[in-house]
Amino acid sequence: MTSVERSERMGYEPIGRLLLQFSIPAIVGMVASALYNIVDRMFIGHAVGPNGIAAITVAFPFFLLIISTGILIGVGSSSQISRGLGAGNPERAQKVMGNGFIAMVVSSVLVVTVGFTFMDDLMRLCGASPIIMPMTKDYMSIVLWGVPFQLIGFCCNYFIRAEGHPRYAMGTLILGAFANIVLDWIFIVKMGMGVKGAALGTVVAQFGAACWVIAFYVRGVGQLRFVRSAFRPDRSILTEMAAVGFSPFMMEMFFVMVMILFNRTLSRLGGEMAISAMGIFFSLDSILFMPAIGIGEGAQPLIGYNYGAGNFERVRKTVYLAMGAAVGFFICSLIVAQAFPRQLTMLFNKDSQELISMTVRAMRIGYLGLPMAGIAIISGFVFQALGKAKQSIILNLCRQFFFLLPPLLLLPPFFGVDGVWATFPIVDVGGGVLGWFMVRAEMKRWNNSLFEDN
Known part of the structure; x- marks a missing residue:
């Protein structure tokens, strides 16, 4: 079936069948993505106890901050990629992808730098008490090194879907989730590393997911490629990226603030x-x-x-x-x-x-x-x-x-x-x-x- 025929069937095939076909990959991907935090908390809850779960939960707003940054880059870039390919201009789409990578690198450096420099202040802001602060810092000091891998895996999934490969994007989430389960079992259960093991398992799983999405371009699965000229900063692309991604970015940032308020309120009460x-x-x-x-x-x-x-x-x-x-x-x-x-x-x-x-x-x-x-x-x-x-x-x-x-x-x-x-x-x-x-x-x-x- 050609790409044109795939689009046209949305206008005549039974809606129930189409909705099922379109929803299942998204549902699988969503559940797989959610397993990252679920598995960490399950292993930590049994191995460390309630305070271990609290330590990871306090760090959750920081994860949401990284996701917010990924949404800004991913949404702002994927829209341009789709339109560029649709208009028969793959060179423009390729340049958008390259500028997306530039934005990922810059954002990763900023997030990691701010995270390490102001870790104590950030964790206190997120609701960490003196009791759980040591475990929270143990967790964050490892997780921060995985920020570049997390952004690459997250943002490139937007790019891959924009090229019309949702199943490959779903594979990124499944790979990362199941790798995290196995690694948590090894580091937490077998090696007794506690919250440090949960953090290490997350980082290694994110590294694997990042390699998976990069392989998409190296192997030439889609239309876009890694070309040196595409990685030159383009003000118009970066400006449009920020403009398009700003609304969902702000919505996610508001949720970050709400989660901080949740943590602080519950910590107090x-x-x-x-x-x-x-x-x-x-x-x-x-x-x-x-x-x-x-x-x-x-x-x-x-x-x-x-x-x-x-x-x-x-x-x-x-x-x-x-x-x-x-x-x-x-x-x-x-x-x-x-x-x-x-x-x-x-x-x-x-x-x-x-x-x-x-x-x-x-x-x-x-x-x-x-x-x-x-x-x-x-x-x-x-x-x-x-x-x-x-x-x-x-x-x-x-x-x-x-x-x-x-x-x-x-x-x-x-x-x-x-x-x-x-x-x-x-x-x-x-x-x-x-x-x-x-x-x-x-x-x-x-x-x-x-x-x-x-």
């Missing part, structure tokens, strides 16, 4: 045990939450293609089917979270009854609004697919700012740690209701435009 409980909560959240994002990623090209073709009925069907699938998945996740919270928590630690009780409490409260999150997530992908950047930004800002930040500031003083967990259902329900009304309003505009044309 519940100490290391509360931070550890949140670490387990977010680890489980990756498995119970990420597949719905994969459904959204699978629906996005179908929505965009049919919207561009003026086939609004297929767009509606895709939106409703994607929302139904996401809500259905979250209903199943809610049932699992409410029925087996203790068993899920014990995957990370079996010895601390205080940690188990606190995490079970977090899951009981935090997942109450989960089904509505399916509507919010798919709504965001809908507006991205339609090219409605303004609506997408409004929806995401409302979810993270109006529905999350005020409850996180107002509820804990009255309800303690429970007030922190209660912010999650507020975000899910508020974002779901707002997303539904915004998507319905957008669909009404399609009806009006059709009526005016007639």
